[in-house]
Amino acid sequence: MTEAWHKVLACVARSLTPLVAALALIASVCAGSAQERSRLDEVLQRGSLIVVTLGTVPPFAFKDDKGELVGFDIDVARLAANALFRDPNKIEFVVVTSDGRWPAIESGRADMGVGGTTVYPDRAIRVAFTRAFIDSGISIMVAKSAGIKSLQDLNQEKYTVANLNNPQMADRAAALFPKAKIITFDTPSGEFLAVKSGRAHALQIDTPTADYFAATSATDFEVLPTLLTASQNNAIYLKPGDFKWWLWLDTFVSELRTGSLYPKYAEIYQKWFKKDPPPQKFYLSPAR
Amino acid sequence: MGQYRAWLEAYGTAYLEAAAWTLSLAVLSFIAALIWGAVLFFLRLSGGTWVARSVDAYVQVLRNTPVLLPIYLIYFGFPLLGVLWPAAVCGGVALVLQNGAYICEIFRGGYKAIEWVQHDAAKSLGLLPWTHFRKVTLPQILVHSIPALGNQAVLLLKDTSLLSAITVIELTMQSKVLTERTGTAYAPFLVAAVFYLAMVWALEVLTQLALRSVRWR
Numbered sequence: 404m405t406e407a408w409h410k411v412l413a414c415v416a417r418s419l420t421p422l423v424a425a426l427a428l429i430a431s432v433c434a435g436s437a438q439e440r441s442r443l444d445e446v447l448q449r450g451s452l453i454v455v456t457l458g459t460v461p462p463f464a465f466k467d468d469k470g471e472l473v474g475f476d477i478d479v480a481r482l483a484a485n486a487l488f489r490d491p492n493k494i495e496f497v498v499v500t501s502d503g504r505w506p507a508i509e510s511g512r513a514d515m516g517v518g519g520t521t522v523y524p525d526r527a528i529r530v531a532f533t534r535a536f537i538d539s540g541i542s543i544m545v546a547k548s549a550g551i552k553s554l555q556d557l558n559q560e561k562y563t564v565a566n567l568n569n570p571q572m573a574d575r576a577a578a579l580f581p582k583a584k585i586i587t588f589d590t591p592s593g594e595f596l597a598v599k600s601g602r603a604h605a606l607q608i609d610t611p612t613a614d615y616f617a618a619t620s621a622t623d624f625e626v627l628p629t630l631l632t633a634s635q636n637n638a639i640y641l642k643p644g645d646f647k648w649w650l651w652l653d654t655f656v657s658e659l660r661t662g663s664l665y666p667k668y669a670e671i672y673q674k675w676f677k678k679d680p681p682p683q684k685f686y687l688s689p690a691r
Numbered sequence: 692m693g694q695y696r697a698w699l700e701a702y703g704t705a706y707l708e709a710a711a712w713t714l715s716l717a718v719l720s721f722i723a724a725l726i727w728g729a730v731l732f733f734l735r736l737s738g739g740t741w742v743a744r745s746v747d748a749y750v751q752v753l754r755n756t757p758v759l760l761p762i763y764l765i766y767f768g769f770p771l772l773g774v775l776w777p778a779a780v781c782g783g784v785a786l787v788l789q790n791g792a793y794i795c796e797i798f799r800g801g802y803k804a805i806e807w808v809q810h811d812a813a814k815s816l817g818l819l820p821w822t823h824f825r826k827v828t829l830p831q832i833l834v835h836s837i838p839a840l841g842n843q844a845v846l847l848l849k850d851t852s853l854l855s856a857i858t859v860i861e862l863t864m865q866s867k868v869l870t871e872r873t874g875t876a877y878a879p880f881l882v883a884a885v886f887y888l889a890m891v892w893a894l895e896v897l898t899q900l901a902l903r904s905v906r907w908r
Contacts, residue, residue, distance in 0.1 A: 502867045509876035526874035568864070570872040586778070586858040589867055593856065600767045602775070 441647035446514050451493040454480045455507040456518035458498040459591050462615045462675045463637075464518035472496055475611075475675040476518045479536060479639075482667055483515075483655055500589065501569065505530060508642050515641045515652060519609055522636040523570055531643035533653040535636030536660055536668075538681075541571060542613035543627040545605040546598050553627065557605060558582045565594040565606040571635065572607045598624070611676065698878070702869055709865035710886045716779060716861065717848040717890070720786040724847065725840075727787055728794025735799060746795070753792035759853050761785035766857040782854035790847050797843065801835035802828065833905050841898030845891050862886055 446452055456464045456476065463476040481491035497513050504520065507513045508530060521539055522532045543564075545551045557564065558580040566572040566587045576585050586603060588594050594606040595616075605627075608616075613626045639652050658664045665683045672680035682688065735746040753761070766781040776784070805828065813823045855864035866879035873879075 502870045505870055505874050506876040523872075523874075525872050528873065529876075530874040568868045568871050573868075573872075587860065587864070587868065588858060589855060589864070593858075596767045597858075601770045602767070 442514055442642070442645050443648040443651050446487065446648075450488065451495055452480070452484045452487060452515070453495045453497065453513045454483075455497045455499055455504055455513035455516040456480070457501060457504070457520075459500075460519035460609065460612055461619075462611060463609075472498065474518075475537070475671055476637075478671040478674070479659070480515075480517050482659065482664060482671075483639075483652070486655055486658075486664070501567065502589065504640070508640060511642065514648075515639055517639045519612070520637060520640055521569075521571055521609075522638050525570055526640075529643070530640045531645075531649050532636075532638040532640050533649070533656045534660075535638045536656045537611075537637045538634040539637040540610040540634045541575060541607050542610040543605050543607055544598070544613050544617065544624045545627060547623050547625055549604040551605060551627070554579060557627075560584070562605065563603040565597040565603040567591065567594065567607070576607070705865055705869075706862070706882060706886070709860055709862045709883075710890075712779070712859060713848070713851050713861040713886070714890060716783055716786075716851045716854065716859070717844070720783045720790065720851075721844050721847050723783070723787045724790035724794055724843075727791030728798060731791055731795035732798040732802075735795060736802070750792040750795055753789045754796070756789075758785060758789045758850055759856065761788055762853055762857060778858045779854070782851070782857055782859055786847060786850060790843060793843055793846075794840065797836050797839045798832055800839070801832040804835045805831050830905070834902075837898060837902045837905060841894065841901070844894050844898070848890055848894065849887065 456472070458464060458466055458472060460474075462474050464472065464474040467473045477496070480496070481494060484494040485491040487493070497507055499507055504516050504518075508516055519539075522535065526532075543554070543557065545557075549562075551557050551562070560582050562580075563584045563586060564576060564580065566576060566585055568587050568589050573585070573587075576583070583605075586597065588597065591608060591612070594603070594608065597603040598606050617624055617626050639656060641649060641652060643649075655664075659668045661683055669680050672678075731746050731750070735743050738746070762782055762785040765776070765785050766778060769776065769781070809827055809831075810823070813827045818826065851861055852863035854861055855867060858864075860868070862883040866883040869875065869879040
């Protein structure tokens, strides 16, 4: 009797082994699929949106006189929070310097990033971008005292131009004024200090930021009239590989630029740039 | 792996160039800081009361402010006075000014660690002041100072990264430029970290060698 029981138990034990293995396999597959859960579900479950941004690029994202984070791109992020939660304040901003953007996205510290960020092919290998929500470009600001009137004037060995450490500026400087000396900073404030202290004669900066500074604080500067190249694209960026989250953000931008959210887009565009945005669709007359 | 090889091929020379900047800035600044620190120490030791107090004040101010301040002041401030030094020189001078203050204190600590009876003994042996200094004081200051000096050299090496704020394309700035170009989060900084580690390791070996050569003389 006991011997028979032993046989049964041994048989059960033997059959248990593959069962346990199968369970472990299923568990690991479940864990795997849990990891692959879209960021969109995570955001919805959390009930708030975490956005990495910059704090030094007016009028996109900067601190106002009261020290509050404001700007066109900040309003875009708030519209995204509003579209997700019907509340523009269900949002948390992570303010970093320009080269802090990529680790914040890759580590998952933030759900998405926005703030004066230009789409660039080199970057798109490791970061996903939505379609563009605003044009950008790079302008040259010169000290009025330098007497530089055009790009041709600037392309001389005696001139020094302050750049930011991004690829757009380096590539343009090499292509358009190769003779001028280039110095590279990691913040816009460094560029402005350089021109004010006489270390540089001109600086490169995003066109909307240049226009903003020229109109407000930097009255001893002027913006050279020529746009250096055709316009560029600023967009929302996120960790690549999450189709559901990318699709939601890209749809949001599409709605903002050309669809149901266009009136709100026109409103914040007016607020920060004091002019109408590009028309909603090329075959429609301009906004309003 | 192939991805990394392509990456290294594209940016390897840029890194080597940046590492050369970091290393030469650190070495030259440290040599200059040693000299400046020694000058300050002698002034502190043998100058009058007011000289000693001025040196103390200098040491306090420079030791108790972040080195980024003198870096900014020299790089952005001097041009207003008509002095337009290259960025690397501005940064190097700022590093020398601060590290000289630290090194002055290291020498002073080494000097104070000598038991006073030894000076009495030297005098009672009739040693002239210079012989006294050369045979009794200096060797002991060196022995006492070398570990702290090695430490200071490591700190100085790492502080060269602050020169990225004033356009010197050293290792840290090179990493920032590459992370901005490619949107790569960690790799550029990890490569820089390997370079820094290797340099610090070399410094530690040098410190050990220096210590040994002085101790067994």
